Amino acid sequence: MSRAMKSLQLRHLDAGSCNGCEQELTALTSRYYDLQQYGIDLVASPRHADALVVTGPVTDTMKKPLEKVWQAVPESKWLVALGDCAAGCGVFQEAYASHGGVAKPDLVIAGCPPRPQDILDKLNQFRLGQG
Amino acid sequence: MMGTELNKRWILTNSQQRDNGSQLLALTAFQDERIVAHWLLPDGQCRENAIAVTAGAFPSLTPVLPQVSWDEREIHDLFGYIPNGHPDLRPLVRTPRWPDAFYPLRSKFEQPIPWLDVEPDNGDQRVTGEGVTIMKVGPTHAGVIESGHFVFSIMGENILHLDLHLFQNHRGVEGHLEGRRLAEVAPLVSRICGADTVSHQVNWASAVEKLAGHTIDQPLAWRRVALLESERILSHLNDLAQIPAGVGFHVAHQQALAMKEKWQRGMHSLFGHRLLFDTVGPGTAAFFDPDALGRLIHDVRRDWQSWRALVLGHHGFQDRMLGVGIVRQADAARLGAQGVVARASGLSFDARSVMPLYQEWKVKPAGEVSGDVAARFKVRLEEVETSWRLLQDVIFEVAKMPLPSFWQPPEDLAGDAVAYTESPHGLNAHVVSLKNGQVVRYHVRSGTFRNWPLLTKAVTGNAVGDFPLINKSFELCYSCSDR
Ligand code: SF4
Numbered sequence: 001m002s003r004a005m006k007s008l009q010l011r012h013l014d015a016g017s018c019n020g021c022e023q024e025l026t027a028l029t030s031r032y033y034d035l036q037q038y039g040i041d042l043v044a045s046p047r048h049a050d051a052l053v054v055t056g057p058v059t060d061t062m063k064k065p066l067e068k069v070w071q072a073v074p075e076s077k078w079l080v081a082l083g084d085c086a087a088g089c090g091v092f093q094e095a096y097a098s099h100g101g102v103a104k105p106d107l108v109i110a111g112c113p114p115r116p117q118d119i120l121d122k123l124n125q126f127r128l129g130q131g
Numbered sequence: 132m133m134g135t136e137l138n139k140r141w142i143l144t145n146s147q148q149r150d151n152g153s154q155l156l157a158l159t160a161f162q163d164e165r166i167v168a169h170w171l172l173p174d175g176q177c178r179e180n181a182i183a184v185t186a187g188a189f190p191s192l193t194p195v196l197p198q199v200s201w202d203e204r205e206i207h208d209l210f211g212y213i214p215n216g217h218p219d220l221r222p223l224v225r226t227p228r229w230p231d232a233f234y235p236l237r238s239k240f241e242q243p244i245p246w247l248d249v250e251p252d253n254g255d256q257r258v259t260g261e262g263v264t265i266m267k268v269g270p271t272h273a274g275v276i277e278s279g280h281f282v283f284s285i286m287g288e289n290i291l292h293l294d295l296h297l298f299q300n301h302r303g304v305e306g307h308l309e310g311r312r313l314a315e316v317a318p319l320v321s322r323i324c325g326a327d328t329v330s331h332q333v334n335w336a337s338a339v340e341k342l343a344g345h346t347i348d349q350p351l352a353w354r355r356v357a358l359l360e361s362e363r364i365l366s367h368l369n370d371l372a373q374i375p376a377g378v379g380f381h382v383a384h385q386q387a388l389a390m391k392e393k394w395q396r397g398m399h400s401l402f403g404h405r406l407l408f409d410t411v412g413p414g415t416a417a418f419f420d421p422d423a424l425g426r427l428i429h430d431v432r433r434d435w436q437s438w439r440a441l442v443l444g445h446h447g448f449q450d451r452m453l454g455v456g457i458v459r460q461a462d463a464a465r466l467g468a469q470g471v472v473a474r475a476s477g478l479s480f481d482a483r484s485v486m487p488l489y490q491e492w493k494v495k496p497a498g499e500v501s502g503d504v505a506a507r508f509k510v511r512l513e514e515v516e517t518s519w520r521l522l523q524d525v526i527f528e529v530a531k532m533p534l535p536s537f538w539q540p541p542e543d544l545a546g547d548a549v550a551y552t553e554s555p556h557g558l559n560a561h562v563v564s565l566k567n568g569q570v571v572r573y574h575v576r577s578g579t580f581r582n583w584p585l586l587t588k589a590v591t592g593n594a595v596g597d598f599p600l601i602n603k604s605f606e607l608c609y610s611c612s613d614r
Contacts, residue, residue, distance in 0.1 A: 012274075012275045013271050013278075014271075014276070014277045014278045014300070014609075015278070016278075016299070016300045016301075016302050016610075016613075017277065017300070017325075017610065018322045018323065018324055018325045018328075018610045019277055019324060019325040019326055019608050019609070019610050020322070020325030020328075020406050020408070021325075022275050022276065022277065022325075023325055023326070023369065023406065024405070024406075025275050026275050026388075027388070027391075027392055027395070029388070030385065030388040030389055030391075030392050031385060031388075031389055032389065032392045042274070042275060044273035044274070045273065056300065056302075057302060059299065059300055059301055059302055060226070060228055060244075060246055060251070060301075061226050061228070061251045061270075061298065061299045061300075061301060062270065062278055062299050062300070063246075063251075064250055064251055065251075065270050065271055065278070065299075069271050090322075091318055091319050091322050092302045092303075092304065092307060092319070092322070094307065095302045095303035095304060095306065095307035096235050096240075096242075096244060096303035096306050096307070097235075097301050097302055097303035098302045098303065112322070112408070113325070113405075113406065115399075115405065116392075
């Protein structure tokens, strides 16, 4: 399926972040970025989502919940790694209770944390099928 | 002395320390079978008491010092040492997925870890009886927040009991720090928590400087104060933005988010990072232009004044916060509340009043007594005002000063040190042990770790619909406690 979409609904899941990535994702809801004007939004349920946005290096305790939430996202679906930790190149990927990031993301938004404008640009390009 | 005598003395000395008004910095276990309690005395001196772990056990302090209940459970999980006499030794960090003899901080283990293929949930504590409903929330959430699992026992609308199951964000930070060389530590410490990062960085820097016997000069010290206060404003703006969101007051929420964004953009152009990561290290602190910081404060403070008038003048909002989520002073004292939570419940401790870094500034702790959401909101308002003033004083002084002299620690540094700061979320302590320029033990005890158990007290008896509001008035970071 082509990825060019009018809208992109995201569900966020924290898998062991330091909350830096969350803060910058939250900043997109402020009037400086206003992500909804691009048809992008954060939704409450994985059932309503097109993509799952994961932050953190995937701690062991979040491994199963992550799998479950991913299964709850209807097809077609995409996995977004937000930040270096989720992308597998963060500083804690080799800590004993980390699994080193998400497997095979469709979109990687690198940075520690990535800046809100970068997050928005990457999501938008992805929505338009250019990512 | 006989073992039982030593045990009695351990309990007695630590409870006396608490009674004389000292603050517990940390209770730390070591691989060489020692437990050390670090105390911060009212005059700013640090004192430590130690006890040996004998036959895999040590006497629990929890019955006389309930605030260490979680510390001892964590030691039990990560080291396998048994706190004899602990009233509730359920797993705190450990999950059923952990292999049997896996105690990550006690000894080396084979990698990768053979995690068991089962669910990570531990048994929960619930109220039973007619009409009681169990409501489970998490570990994943509907909004953009960190993961945590809450088990509510409710009757009608009212919360009877909240059982916390946190540590979903346990990455293994302390274990990961072991074996690191000096130069590798700062980037890791900087990322323990995105909301209190400067506080963590300053702790690491001061621990190293203390061990090397190095005193930083005033221009450097005041730059650190500028960074710590900039972080307090950033973090308080974030937390103040969340409280109105908890009651659907979106104008105030959005305006505060916008102030935070403006401040973050300023932080990026002044210090090179929107959240102030990697700005402080042993012997260093980010350089900044005091005039530019002055202009930023002037600009954001204008927004702040009108926002402050908006929230204080909105009676509906004020009413919603009054009498909700009360933390009684007795509970705050018993459970070792920290930071805003303590200062909103009549405990007037603020580590800045004794920190050597703040010697010149005489910070007077903010104080409220009602212990409700309104009090925690007001304490943050007052603290932002104090930080504006402090920052302006710092800018004034820094502008007149020569550039700081930077310093490098010796590569073979060794010894044990404890360092602390007042983070935006309360007293934050690091216990650091180095050998030949390498970390052998690194323990982090943040303010949020102490405050989580207080949240359960604050919500009991309140309507479950008020949980988001009460939770946001605490605004506890998970990463700081889970590590
Ligand atoms: S990528 Fe950086 S900001 Fe994001 S969770 Fe990891 S350490 Fe924190």
